[in-house]
Amino acid sequence: MTAPPTAPPAPTSRTTSPVPPGRRWSGRLAVVVGVLALGGAAGLAGYSVLDREPVESRPVAAALPTRPVTRSDLVNSVQVTGRLGFAGSYRLVGQRSGTVTWVPRPGDVVGRGERILGVDLRPIPLLFGSVPFYRPLAPGSEGADVRQLERNLVELDHADPDDLTVDDSYTAATARAVRRWQEALGVDETGRVAPGDALVAPGSVRVGTVDPLIGQPTSPGAPVLTGTGTGHSVQVDLQLSYRGLVRVGQAVRVQLPNGRTVDGKVSTLGSTAEVESGQGPTTGTAAQAGGQPTGCQGTSCPATAPVEIAVSGPESQLGGVFEGQVTVTFPAETRRGVLSVPIEALTVGPDGAFAVVVVDQAGRRTVPVRPGMFTAGRVEVSGEGLAEGSQVEVPA
Known part of the structure; x- marks a missing residue:
């Protein structure tokens, strides 16, 4: 049985005209562009097209500072590590025979004219210089030790510079100054100086260790104490590749463990110190003393030159730091x-x-x-x- 023919579509009141395919795509493109434009406008306004609620703005790249x-x-500078400590190292020996009746304590600082030892109840003061009192001095004596004695007497105000000329001659003016010095010490005023009446060091001494005990006999040449100066210095083992950048008198900067920075000046620049093994020299270097790496790679270590840097300024600038690892900055160019x-x-x-x-x-x-x-x-x-x-x- 054959199906009945399908009825034609009902006519409508709209009439259409045929549209070429290209025109159809153009129309669609216009609609899409219009929607995108509408969405872009809505985005600029900060609202959604659908619900008109605020939306998150797109990030904008900020200008660089x-x-x-x-x-x-x-x-341009070079930084190396070193070890801060007290400047100088002294080992003093006595020149008198007798019984030790007084000794300083470790850590004491002994200045010019102050007692550094007592023998048979006689105070032995410290004088500044480089020549020990190894012989009797009296009017008529000549030499560098006489000049050293007179300079100390003037510094201690026991001699009037207008009366005593500091020179190599022991004169009557020298004897008068010596008697005033002996009176201040409370000893016999002879006007003469015997060997061992004073000990000599380049400057004030900070006492480290004391050798004799009170009551122990002493004799000429017997050790008295070891100590250091009161100033501060930094010891550096400088690699030879940097040696050409350093000179004596050069100003440097020293950074302390507490963060402070102080001025320093190169005081000595030593010769080459060869290091042949990773174990380091048996005498110990500044870097080893500070517990720092020596720069060794395996058993190969760089050759270094010892450098000493005097720390400038008063001790108060150190902020209570007297020893320890520091960083030294050498200006290179x-x-x-x-x-x-x-x-x-x-x-x-x-x-x-x-x-x-x-x-x-x-x-x-x-x-x-x-x-x-x-x-x-x-x-x-x-x-x-x-x-x-x-x-x-x-x-x-």
Whole structure:
């Protein structure tokens, strides 16, 4: 049985005209563009097309911070470790026979004219100099030890400089000054000086260890004590590759364990100290004394030169730190009056060369530069279109 024919569609009141395929795609594109435009406008307004609620804004790239190009002196430096301690090392011996009746305590500081030993109840004072009192001195004596004695008598106010001329001759004026000194000590006023009447050191002594015990007999040449000076110095084992950067009298900076920084000056620059094994020398170096690495790789160690640095300024600047590991900064090279920027400002231009991005009223532009000396945080730069005060981008 054959199905009945399908009825034709009912006529409608709308009439359409045929649309070419290309026109159909154009219409669809217009609708899509219109929707996108509407969505973009809604996004700019900050609301959703559907529910009109606020939506999260898209992040906007922030401008990079800028820093000025500066003109100044740049100093390239070398930092090495060392050990802070008291300057000088003294070992004093006596020149008198008798029984020890008084000794100082470790840590005491003995200055010029102060008692450093007692023998048979006689105080033995400390005088400054380099020649021990090894012989009797009396009017008519001549020599460097006489000059040393007279200089100390003047410094101790036992002699009037207008009355006593400091020279190599022991005169009647010298004898008068000696008697005043003996009166102050409470000993016989003979006007003469016997061997061992005083001990001699280059300066004030901080007592370390004391050899004799009270009541123990002593004799000429017997050890009295060991000690140090009262000033401070830093001992450094300097690698030979840096030796050419150091000279006696050179100013340096010393960073202490407490963070303070004090001035120092190179006082001695020693000869080469060869180190042949990773065990280090048996005498001990400054680095080993500080418990620091010696720079050895396996059994190979670099040759070093000992450097002593005198710490300038009063002891109060040390903030209570008298010994310990420190960092010494030696200035290696100085570039005066050069332009520099923070190292982070360096970038690479399209041609692969170094450049910086300059920001001014005209906008941003890339300026090729030639880098020079690098220091802590800054680099010397030169190039066309770069001037002092220009602002350059520095990534945070």
